[in-house]
Amino acid sequence: MSEDMVMHFSSNSSNQSDHSLPDKIAKLEARLTGKTSASAKPPPQQQPQQLSVWSSSSSAAVKVVASAPAGLSETSISDSDDENTGDFLIRANTKKRQKVQETNNFNVVDHAENTVYLKPQEAAYDGRKNEAETKTGLDVNKKKQGRGRGSSTGRGRGSKTNNDVTKSQVLAAPVSAANCQLDVSDQKDFKPDGQLRNGECSIQDEQVSSLRAKIAALEEELCKARQDSSEYRNLCQKLENEVKDLKDQEQQRKQKTTRVISDLLISVSKTERQEARTKVKHDSLRLGSVGVLRTGTIIAETWEDGQMLKDLNAQLRQLLETKEAIERQRKSLKKRQNSDKSDGTDTEQEEDIIPDEIYKSRLASIKREEEVVLRERERYELERGRFIREMKRIRDEDGSRFNNFRVLNCRYALLNLLGKGGFSEVYKAYDLVDHRYVACKLHGLNAQWSEEKKQSYIRHALREKNIHRNLVHNHIVRLWDSFEIDLNTFCTVLEYCSGKDLDAVLKATNALPEKEARIIIVQIVQGLVYLNKRSQKIIHYDLKPGNVLFDDFGVAKVTDFGLSKIVDDTVDSQGMELTSQGAGTYWYLPPECFELSRTPMISSKVDVWSVGVLFYQMLFGKRPFGHDQTQERILREDTIIKAKKVEFPTKPAISNEAKDLIRRCLTYNQADRPDVLTMAQDPYLSYTKK
Numbered sequence: 001m002s003e004d005m006v007m008h009f010s011s012n013s014s015n016q017s018d019h020s021l022p023d024k025i026a027k028l029e030a031r032l033t034g035k036t037s038a039s040a041k042p043p044p045q046q047q048p049q050q051l052s053v054w055s056s057s058s059s060a061a062v063k064v065v066a067s068a069p070a071g072l073s074e075t076s077i078s079d080s081d082d083e084n085t086g087d088f089l090i091r092a093n094t095k096k097r098q099k100v101q102e103t104n105n106f107n108v109v110d111h112a113e114n115t116v117y118l119k120p121q122e123a124a125y126d127g128r129k130n131e132a133e134t135k136t137g138l139d140v141n142k143k144k145q146g147r148g149r150g151s152s153t154g155r156g157r158g159s160k161t162n163n164d165v166t167k168s169q170v171l172a173a174p175v176s177a178a179n180c181q182l183d184v185s186d187q188k189d190f191k192p193d194g195q196l197r198n199g200e201c202s203i204q205d206e207q208v209s210s211l212r213a214k215i216a217a218l219e220e221e222l223c224k225a226r227q228d229s230s231e232y233r234n235l236c237q238k239l240e241n242e243v244k245d246l247k248d249q250e251q252q253r254k255q256k257t258t259r260v261i262s263d264l265l266i267s268v269s270k271t272e273r274q275e276a277r278t279k280v281k282h283d284s285l286r287l288g289s290v291g292v293l294r295t296g297t298i299i300a301e302t303w304e305d306g307q308m309l310k311d312l313n314a315q316l317r318q319l320l321e322t323k324e325a326i327e328r329q330r331k332s333l334k335k336r337q338n339s340d341k342s343d344g345t346d347t348e349q350e351e352d353i354i355p356d357e358i359y360k361s362r363l364a365s366i367k368r369e370e371e372v373v374l375r376e377r378e379r380y381e382l383e384r385g386r387f388i389r390e391m392k393r394i395r396d397e398d399g400s401r402f403n404n405f406r407v408l409n410c411r412y413a414l415l416n417l418l419g420k421g422g423f424s425e426v427y428k429a430y431d432l433v434d435h436r437y438v439a440c441k442l443h444g445l446n447a448q449w450s451e452e453k454k455q456s457y458i459r460h461a462l463r464e465k466n467i468h469r470n471l472v473h474n475h476i477v478r479l480w481d482s483f484e485i486d487l488n489t490f491c492t493v494l495e496y497c498s499g500k501d502l503d504a505v506l507k508a509t510n511a512l513p514e515k516e517a518r519i520i521i522v523q524i525v526q527g528l529v530y531l532n533k534r535s536q537k538i539i540h541y542d543l544k545p546g547n548v549l550f551d552d553f554g555v556a557k558v559t560d561f562g563l564s565k566i567v568d569d570t571v572d573s574q575g576m577e578l579t580s581q582g583a584g585t586y587w588y589l590p591p592e593c594f595e596l597s598r599t600p601m602i603s604s605k606v607d608v609w610s611v612g613v614l615f616y617q618m619l620f621g622k623r624p625f626g627h628d629q630t631q632e633r634i635l636r637e638d639t640i641i642k643a644k645k646v647e648f649p650t651k652p653a654i655s656n657e658a659k660d661l662i663r664r665c666l667t668y669n670q671a672d673r674p675d676v677l678t679m680a681q682d683p684y685l686s687y688t689k690k
């Protein structure tokens with residue numbers, strides 16, 4: 001700003017001048033030429049003394065302003081420029097010139113040049129410094145006073161604000177510069193005394209008035225800027241308050257929304273629970289119920305068949321009785337025909353043929369009816385399976401300590417129980433942050449367990465979590481989150497799969513058409529390929545129908561990494577040691593897992609075997625080895641160790657390609673069995689073979 005002002009200093013001297021300025025100039029001219037104007041007052045006596053104080057300063061104008069009493073505005077500065085001021089300025093400059101000529105011209109020039117380019121603050125300080133230097137030898141009190149007035153703090157007189165300080169500083173620099181420049185030009189272009197004074201005076205007046213105008217404009221700008229800034233500050237404050245209010249409102253809205261969503265979900269879940277129980281109650285008449293059988297002190301649960309089965313069995317009995325009666329009739333007819341033949345009275349052949357045809361036709365229709373009833377009974381059995389599963393779920397839900405719609409981790413609103421596994425309960429839940437359904441798997445440690453067993457379970461569960469959380473694939477159930485609930489329970493949050501699991505599907509339909517079974521296997525294999533293409537390969541080790549879930553759209557996803565093994569980089573083609581032998585579901589594990597003579601070596605080929613069993617079960621509605629056997633019997637009878645060759649039922653008919661794939665997967669010898677990546681290249685799985 002100071003540079004700017006200096007630039008304008010010499011060029012802009014006429015605009016916005018003081019109204020009394022022409023008048024003053026006229027007076028000054030009159031005085032300089034000796035014609036004292038009638039209205040002009042003689043200079044006061046003390047002025048020369050004052051001038052002697054200020055004249056040596058290169059910033060006389062600064063003194064005028066800076067020493068103005070605190071609180072004086074621009075108007076006060078103007079007021080101080082009375083009629084005497086012109087005279088005072090002339091004298092001051094004259095004195096100054098004399099002083100400069102007496103002393104070193106170069107000093108002044110240097111000073112002027114330096115001052116011109118100083119910042120306002122520096123200029124103000126410079127002005128004060130020069131003043132102080134010049135005043136050396138003068139009255140100490142005066143010197144102090146001068147400095148006090150010039151000081152930006154304005155402590156001497158009342159409280160001058162910082163703004164005032166700035167004003168003084170802004171004013172100081174250009175004026176100092178102006179004076180200095182004037183001094184320099186004075187020395188360079190020396191002119192006859194009267195002419196010089198006259199010219200100087202008018203130039204200075206013009207400069208002063210121009211400067212004043214500039215100052216006034218600047219102050220006005222400053223004032224406006226201050227006003228603007230305070231308005232902006234107020235506006236900012238207002239906006240900040242508004243933002244805060246909005247945030248608060250948003251927070252409240254969120255809380256309210258969350259509450260409303262939770263309430264709605266809870267009421268829907270309650271209704272679902274109610275409906276589920278009513279349906280079970282209703283169906284139990286038709287499908288059966290669990291009764292209690294007491295034998296001495298032992299109480300055992302027994303299954304009591306429902307009315308539907310009783311009716312179907314009654315129908316079958318009825319049909320059987322009718323069939324037997326007809327058979328009896330037919331027999332007696334035949335007997336009579338034979339005795340007639342032996343008597344030689346076999347004359348009415350036609351009469352005997354017709355009743356026999358009637359009996360035969362009736363028997364055929366009874367057979368059809370029987371088939372219908374048998375199909376009904378099969379349906380009943382599947383329905384009963386679902387019903388028992390649902391009854392068990394309801395019972396588990398009623399017995400669960402998490403059945404009271406808790407919100408876990410301030411985020412997951414537990415709804416209804418989906419099912420209970422060996423050591424865990426899985427709840428359908430709603431994620432109140434990401435707004436989606438999830439499955440919360442609650443892993444509980446049994447208080448009765450030994451410390452060792454608890455530790456082992458925790459290790460196992462943590463391993464599962466660590467393996468699972470990094471898996472991101474369309475055919476692998478996502479693990480979103482995990483956290484501790486209390487000392488004995490923790491939760492893993494899984495992608496919610498709204499469809500049934502494959503176990504439930506197979507229980508409901510027994511066998512699947514090859515087309516459907518094929519696409520499910522393809523998806524499982526894709527998930528396995530992902531596990532085997534990672535830098536850390538993973539063996540799932542527990543592939544079974546219960547661990548294949550379906551989402552809304554029927555996409556199959558592999559879950560449950562509780563028994564999974566991470567394959568070490570150092571593991572060769574022989575595979576890695578199986579350290580947790582005995583775990584897993586035996587129908588789905590290959591022969592090498594039952595090796596007792598040495599520690600089994602396993603690889604991804606374990607999962608390939610399981611894929612073969614799964615595919616077989618989907619196609620034929622039963623497992624290839626030990627289908628009707630219990631886990632314990634499979635172990636006892638070495639069922640899988642003896643599973644050297646797979647046999648296919650004649651029905652349903654399936655393609656040779658499907659059979660070939662199953663045979664390859666169920667290759668007894670581990671070394672000859674393909675691994676996951678090799679199996680995945682089978683043309684049947686990549687749909688390159690129809």
Ligand SMILES: Nc1ncnc2c1ncn2[C@@H]1O[C@H](COP(=O)(O)OP(=O)(O)OP(=O)(O)O)[C@@H](O)[C@H]1O
Pocket residue numbers: 418419420421422423424425426439441477494495496497498500501546547549559560
């Ligand atoms: N992500 C999920 N989405 C929907 N349902 C699920 C999910 N995970 C598990 N379930 C259901 O919850 C029930 C219990 O599952 P869980 O995995 O605990 O038991 P499991 O596999 O039957 O037993 P275990 O793990 O002891 O072998 C099953 O019926 C399963 O279908």
